[in-house]
Amino acid sequence: MPELPEVHTIASDLKKHIAGHTILDVEPVGNYKISGDYSKLINSEITNVTRIAKNIVIETNLPDTVLVIHLAMTGRVLVTEPLDYSGEWVRVVFRLSKDTTVIPLIFSDMRMFGKVTVINREELEKLQNKYGIEPISPTATADKFFEALKSKNTIIKNALLDQSIVAGLGNIYASDAMFLAGIRPETMTKAINYEEASKLFETAKQVLKEGIEKRGSTLPDKMYVDIFGNEGKYQENFKIYMQKKCPTCKTGVVYKRIQGRGSYFCPKCQPIKIIEASQKSLL
DNA sequence: ATGTTTGTTCCGAT
């Protein structure tokens, strides 16, 4: 669910919608715990909304106070009034005002794996440093990506989901990127040469950008919606994720549990790559 | 009813 494109969509819409608003009130629902001192936010003004990896970063005019929201799997951020507060997993209600109008900012999360945290600049810096390459940043390069991959002794699927290597990919976009690059999820990173890594880096950027254009993916469970409650459309363009037949060669898609996650790949278009003996000895 | 589902962290084993 929320991977880079979904979080990007939410953060950029939020920026347009709530920047310049004052936080009137912060109210955890039930015994939901916000980490950090959220009382500091009251009467502060929202100045900007950005994204770090899959985190939504809400900056305020307080120089040392930042609100960070991570949606994990089932988190939602909404600026519309929920129809049913008790039935929609509402965990935190913020009230924002600008001029004379008051609008809600809702954090909802069915499974409560998500996090709402209030942190300072130093912690924000730490958060930033946890993550690897931001794939859609202009400073990201295939060289850096290849170097990061070489440093790990694991399979490519693992590496793509490892946020300290590349930030923002999750199971869906990683699957599609590997498919477009013709790389099988179980390929060892050390068996991937520069050309293949470079191709994979391009396809990763491609699917992430397409995801952003389509405003994210909404799976059949409908958990992901944007801040207005609208579904994304990237699921209509899934390449291999949740597909039955390969869109290229029509071969039956293989569904397999890899690293505890459902993985889809085309056995023909994503062939097994044998690690050469010289490399194997290094493992 | 048990298995499955997106993300992350942490622990013990390898």
Place this chain on the structure above:
DNA sequence: CATCGGAACAAACA
């Protein structure tokens, strides 16, 4: 030390 596999977090659905 790097990595893995599994568990845990909580909830709904087939």
